[in-house]
Amino acid sequence: MISPTLIWVSVLLFTLLGGAIALKAARGNTGTADDYYLGGRNIGGMVAGLSYAATTYSAFMLVVLTGLTYRGGVGALGFELIYFSGLTLLVLFGPRFWLAARKWGFITPAEMLGARYGDRTIARLVAVLSLVFLMPYCTTQMAGIGLLLSGVTGGDIGLPAAILTGAVLAILWTLIAGLRSVAWTDAVQASLMLISALLAVGFVVAAIGGVDSFVAKVKASNPQWLDVPGPGLWSLPTFLALALPWFFFPLSNPQVSQRLFAVRDVSALRRMIFWVLGFGLVFTLIAVIWGFAALVLTPGLENSALATPALLGSGAVPVGVSLLLIIGVLSAAVSTLDSIALTLGSMVARDLLNRGAGRDATQVFIGRVIVVLVVVFAAWFALQKAQIVDQLAALSAAGLVVTVPATIGAFFWRGGTAWGVLASLVGGSAVAVYMAIFAGVSVFNPLLATTVIGVTVALFVGVSLITPAREEALDFQTALRPELDRHRVW
Numbered sequence: 256m257i258s259p260t261l262i263w264v265s266v267l268l269f270t271l272l273g274g275a276i277a278l279k280a281a282r283g284n285t286g287t288a289d290d291y292y293l294g295g296r297n298i299g300g301m302v303a304g305l306s307y308a309a310t311t312y313s314a315f316m317l318v319v320l321t322g323l324t325y326r327g328g329v330g331a332l333g334f335e336l337i338y339f340s341g342l343t344l345l346v347l348f349g350p351r352f353w354l355a356a357r358k359w360g361f362i363t364p365a366e367m368l369g370a371r372y373g374d375r376t377i378a379r380l381v382a383v384l385s386l387v388f389l390m391p392y393c394t395t396q397m398a399g400i401g402l403l404l405s406g407v408t409g410g411d412i413g414l415p416a417a418i419l420t421g422a423v424l425a426i427l428w429t430l431i432a433g434l435r436s437v438a439w440t441d442a443v444q445a446s447l448m449l450i451s452a453l454l455a456v457g458f459v460v461a462a463i464g465g466v467d468s469f470v471a472k473v474k475a476s477n478p479q480w481l482d483v484p485g486p487g488l489w490s491l492p493t494f495l496a497l498a499l500p501w502f503f504f505p506l507s508n509p510q511v512s513q514r515l516f517a518v519r520d521v522s523a524l525r526r527m528i529f530w531v532l533g534f535g536l537v538f539t540l541i542a543v544i545w546g547f548a549a550l551v552l553t554p555g556l557e558n559s560a561l562a563t564p565a566l567l568g569s570g571a572v573p574v575g576v577s578l579l580l581i582i583g584v585l586s587a588a589v590s591t592l593d594s595i596a597l598t599l600g601s602m603v604a605r606d607l608l609n610r611g612a613g614r615d616a617t618q619v620f621i622g623r624v625i626v627v628l629v630v631v632f633a634a635w636f637a638l639q640k641a642q643i644v645d646q647l648a649a650l651s652a653a654g655l656v657v658t659v660p661a662t663i664g665a666f667f668w669r670g671g672t673a674w675g676v677l678a679s680l681v682g683g684s685a686v687a688v689y690m691a692i693f694a695g696v697s698v699f700n701p702l703l704a705t706t707v708i709g710v711t712v713a714l715f716v717g718v719s720l721i722t723p724a725r726e727e728a729l730d731f732q733t734a735l736r737p738e739l740d741r742h743r744v745w
Contacts (some may be wrong), residue, residue, distance in 0.1 A: 256407065256408055256409040256411075256568050257407045257408060257567065257568065257574060257577060257578070257581075258408075259408045259411045259412050261574065261578060262404065262407070262408065262412065262578065262581060265578045265579075265581065265582055266420060266582065266585070269582045269585075269586070270424060270427075272443070273424065273427075273428055273440045273443070273444075273586075274427065274428075274431075276436075276439050276440050276443060277427070277428045277431040277436040277439070277440055278431060279439075280431070280435040280436040280438075280439045280440075281431050281435075281436060284433070284435070286615060286616065286619070287615045287619075288362060288601075288604075288605070288614075288615045288618040288619060288622075289360075289362065289615075290433065290435070291433035291434065291618075291619045291622060292362050292363075292433060292434055292513075292597065292600075292601040292618075292622065293362060293434055293513075293516050293517040294433070294434040294435040294438055294517050295435070296356075296357070296516065296517055296518075296519065297517075297519045298434075298435075298438055298517045298518050298519060298523070299518070299519065299523055299526075300518060300522070300523035300524070300525070300526025300527045300529075300530065301442070301526060301527075301530055302438050302439065302442045303438065303514060303517060303518045303523065303524075303526075303527040303530075304526065304527040304528070304529065304530025304531045304534070305441060305442035305445040305446065305530055305534065306437065306438040306441035306442055306445070306514065306590075306594075307511060307514045307527060307530075307531050308445045308530065308531050308534040308535060308538075309441040309442070309444045309445035309448065309586070309587060309590035309591075310441060310510060310511055310514070310590055310591055310594040311504065311508075311511050311531075311535075311591075312445075312448070312534065312535060312538050312587065313396060313399075313587045313588055313590070313591035314396055314399035314400065314403070314584050314585075314587045314588035314591070315395075315399070316538055316539075316541075316542040316587070317452065317542055317545060317563050317580075317583075317584050317587075318399045318402060318403065318560055318563060318584065319399075319560065320335055320539075320542045320543070320546070321542050321543075321545045321546040321549065321562050321563055322546070322558075322559035322560040322561075322562050322563075323488070323546070323559070324480075324542070324543050324545075324546025324547060324550075324562075325546045325547075325549050325550050325556065325559040325562040326488050326559040327480075327485045327486065327487070327488025327489045328477070328479065328480030328481060328482070328485035328486060328488075328489070329480065329481055329482070329483065329485060329543075330483065330484055330485045330488065330489025330494060331489070331543055331546065332539070332540075332543045333483075333489075333494065333498075334489075334494060334497055334498050334501075335539045335542070335543070336539065337498035337501065337502055338498070338501040338502065338504060339532075339535050339536060339539055340502065341501065341502035341503060341504055341505055342505055342528075342531060342532055342535060343532075344503070344505045344506060345505055345515070345528045345531065346528060347745070348505070348506060348515075348662075348666065349515050349524050349527075349528060350521055350524060350739065350742060350744045351666050351731070351735060351739070351744075352364075352367070352512060352515035352516065353515050353516065353518065353521065353524050354735050354738050354739065355367055355371075355731060355735060356515070356516035358734065358735070358738075359729070361516060362513075362516065362601055362605055363378070363382075363509065363513060363598070363601050363602045363605055363606055364381070364509045364512045364513055364658075364662075365377075365378040365379075365381035365382045365385070365509065365602050365605075365606045366378050366605055366606055367665070368381055368658070368661055368662065368665060368676065369381075369606070370729055371665040371728065371729050371731055372661070372665070372671065372672065372673040372676050372724075372725065372728050373673055373724070373725030373726065373727035373728030373729070374673035374676075374677070374725060374728075375606075375609070376673075376677065377661075377673060377676050377677060377680070378605075378606040379606055379607055380677065380680050380681070381509075381602075381606070381658055381680065382599075382602035382603065382606040382607045383607070384654065384655070384657065384658070384680065384684055385509050385598075385599060385602055385655070386599060386602075386603075387654065387684075388650065388651045388654035388655050389508075389509075389510070389595050389598075389599060389651065389655075390599075390629065390632065390633060390636075391636070391650075391651060392591075392595065392651045393591075393592055393595055393596070393629060393630070393633035394633045394636045394637045395637075396421070396588040396589075396591050396592050396633070397418045397421055397422070397588070397592070397633050397634055397636075397637035398418075398637045399584070399588050400417045400418060400420065400421040400584075400585055400588045400589075401413075401414040401417040401418050401637065402560060402561070402564070403417070403563065403564060403581065403584050403585070404416075404417040404420075404581070404585075405417060405564075406561050406563070406564025406565070406568075407564045407567050407568055407577070407581060409568075414637075414638065415638060418634045418637050418638060419634070420585070421585065421588055421589055421592065421634075422592075422630050422631065422633075422634040424585075424589045424593075425589050425592035425593040425596060425630050426593075426596075426626060426627055426630050428440050428589075428593055429593040429596055429597050429623075429626045430623055430626060430627075433597060433619070433622075434517060434597060437590070437593050437594060437597055438517070440590070440593075441590045441594070443586075444583070444586035444587065444589070444590050445534060445590075447579070447582060447583045447586055448538070448583040448584070448586065448587050449534065449537065449538060449541075450579070450583075451576065451579035451580040451582070451583040452538065452541045452542075452545070452580060452583060453537075453541065454576045454579065454580075455545070455567075455572050455576050455577070455579075455580045456541055456544055456545055456548070458571060458572045458573060458576060459545070459548040459552065459566060459571045459572060460544070460548065462552070462571035462572075463548065463551055463552065463571075469547075469548070469551070472551050473547050473550065473551060476550075476551065476554070477550055480547070480550065492699075492700065492701045493699045493701075495701040495704070495705075496697075496698065496699050496700055496701040496702075496703065496704055497698070497699065499701070499704045499705070499708070500652035500653045500655075500656045500704050500707075500708075501652055503656050503659045504652070506658070506659050506662050506663070507652070507655040507656045507658055507659050507662075508655055509598050509602065510591075510594045510595045510597075510598040511594075513598050513601070514527075521742045521744075545562075545563065545566065546562060548566060548571075549562035549563070549565060549566040550562075552566060552569045552571055553565040553566055553569055563584070567580065567581070592630060592633070593626075593630075595629070596625070596626040596629040596630050597622070597626060599625055599626075599629050600621065600622030600623065600624075600625035600626045600629070601618075601622055603621060603622070603625045604617070604618040604619075604621040604622050604625070605618060608621060650687060650688070650691045650692075650698060653687050653691070653698065653703055653704050653707050654684060654687045654688070654707075656683075656704070656707060656708060656711070657679060657680055657683030657684050657687065657707065657711045658680065659708075659711075660679055660711050660712050660715040660716075661675075661676040661679060661680070661715060664676075664715065664719075665731055666731050666732065666735075667732070669724075669730060669732060670719055670720065670724075671715065671719045671724075672718070672719040672722045672723065672724045672725070672728075673722075673724070673725050673728065674718050674719070674722040675714070675715045675716070675717075675718040675719030675720075675722060676715060676719075678714040678715070678717075678718040679711045679712070679714040679715035679718070680711075682710055682711065682714045683707055683708075683710050683711030683714065686706060686707055686710045687703070687707045690702075690703050690706060690707070691703060
């Protein structure tokens with residue numbers, strides 16, 4: 256076990272570093288909503304890419320994905336690679352999101368959909384659905400922090416102290432300078448995550464006896480973990496149930512799609528996608544190798560989510576590297592928290608409360624209040640361990656995927672109408688909640704994801720075909736085509 260004192264000292268040093276970066280970022284603030292929520296739309300490609308990576312590759316990787324590998328073997332790699340392949344959607348949709356945001360001044364993805372279909376109710380509804388399905392996802396980040404710090408100290412650091420630490424950091428960095436602060440600290444956090452994880456993996460593989468010995472021991476002790484579908488967790492239905500909604504993560508989750516609005520130009524956008532893909536591939540391999548290493552060095556864990564704390568406490572990783580990795584996982588959770596909180600703040604200010612152009616100070620103030628409320632509620636729910644939150648957290652990917660048909664249609668189908676979008680959002684989310692909460696359909700059952708997607712697509716297309724488009728609806732295809740051609744985008 257690692258001394259709580261060492262962990263607290265490391266957290267303090269990390270807090271001071273992050274605070275200094277956030278304060279430096281604040282010097283560029285102009286007080287506008289564009290600046291607070293999108294960093295003045297002037298974020299460079301590398302910083303934007305690392306920020307996107309830190310937001311999407313959260314504590315999930317070295318807590319959940321590592322645990323899934325420990326429990327079910329190589330199927331976890333396949334699952335995560337499906338998500339990784341979904342990042343290629345950025346190549347197709349990234350330039351379109353960026354051009355639309357620049358042309359019409361969109362700040363939130365919900366605002367973009369509302370304008371495209373000519374109905375502000377759509378923007379409000381997307382904002383509500385994001386609040387419903389992202390709040391529990393924030394709660395799981397809080398729980399991940401508690402699980403990690405408690406596990407590596409043998410319970411000496413309790414859940415309340417760990418959650419409070421994550422909440423304070425998320426609120427602090429978001430309030431100081433908005434996205435500019437979040438992006439800069441995210442970039443540092445992503446670098447810290449990657450470096451610490453690479454070092455830790457190197458030490459555990461060396462402790463096992465090198466690469467050849469590592470592979471041989473996995474084959475000898477757990478051969479089923481290297482076969483498809485593995486020892487029992489991963490069946491084709493389970494794989495499809497988890498992978499299908501996550502493939503559309505870049506389009507369905509506003510905290511990452513909003514990042515596409517913030518880069519300074521299309522060249523920076525392309526560099527951002529390159530950084531995201533590179534980081535994602537390397538970190539996916541790290542998390543899976545880490546899970547197999549835990550299987551060799553710390554076999555027999557009843558709770559596979561404790562694989563990372565158990566491995567850090569095994570003695571295979573030097574204390575200094577363990578501390579660095581602990582801070583890396585903590586920072587991953589914090590980066591996801593502050594990104595989601597900032598995005599929800601912008602959606603409440605602009606979409607729910609309709610504080611639009613000319614009210615920048617009000618928008619920023621509302622956003623800051625929402626940031627605090629989101630983080631505080633997420634922390635409170637994490638402490639309560641409420642069953643409804645666990646169910647909703649598992650449902651988040653399937654719940655948010657209801658926005659995907661309308662998003663795809665916004666750029667590739669002129670026939671989509673406001674009524675079609677509203678029907679798909681209401682019907683799809685209602686089916687998702689009913690099946691998961693009331694009918695008890697497990698998130699591991701592909702019936703949930705396929706039914707939600709099927710109902711959403713059917714309602715969007717069917718209702719759009721029998722209803723007229725609004726006069727005020729925008730035509731993205733026609734309006735953006737000249738710029739897409741100029742930038743050589745298909």
